[in-house]
Amino acid sequence: MAPDRAVAAQARPEQEFFCFRVGDLRLGVPSENVLEVLRAGLLTPLPRTPSFIMGVTGHRGEVLPVVDLLRFLSKGEARIGPRTRLFVGITGSYVAGVVADTVLGLRRIPVAEILPPPLGGDASAEHLLGVVQGHGTQDAINLLNFSKLLQTARQRAVAR
């Protein structure tokens, strides 16, 4: 890296997020929490799981629980269609597939542009790292604290 650019990067640190849309939400997850993206295949529903666990799917010889973030965040309900994707999210030893309607891609976001989660927001705000504004209100991306989200999901699942 050229010295000028190195100085600029140091002055304006960035974080990389995997961005996607599900329902009406535009969400981002730190890219280090995302292993890969795949087509949503056949889901096997599970008995007596929380509603945000849509079931399990087999992938690369492993069994992935599939999480519906809309249900988890109380923002509706995801639907699986032919174009639906799953991203494989990981934090520590927990791995899960997460439903995404559209993948927006990887975005490097300057940390200075990440606004804090809205005060007095709904319960979903506790799982946000922050919000990055776009050109319009429709373009804002909610950045998820994926590690906290998956830990909460597991706690809710096993506490039943």
Place this chain on the structure above:
Amino acid sequence: MNDEHVHEREGVDILFFDIGASTFGTDASQVLRIDRSLPEDITLPELGLPHRGHRALVFDTPEGEGHLKVDAVHAVRSIPLSALRRMPPTAGAAPYAVGVCLEEDRAVLLIDLVETARTQGRH
């Protein structure tokens, strides 16, 4: 032949059956016989309601025989251990959902029959 090859060849006999539109599997050694179902036999709505439920898987429990209503019984197949997986802890599924059998592009839920009877508090 090394241990890995021996391990790959080891298998478990799994009995596959349908309840409603879904296929499940269970350790065939748990099944004593397949019988006609009776009205009081076990149904687990969480697994889906049987279409007709004319058959029952009969299994042994410490309290006596248990009967689970099913729609169809397919076959007993020897499944290699390498195709069997425990339920991921993140899923938090019912205790009778003990694991998954991976078959090509689908995952078949494995049911512990004795645990189904415990879940309903009867046999």
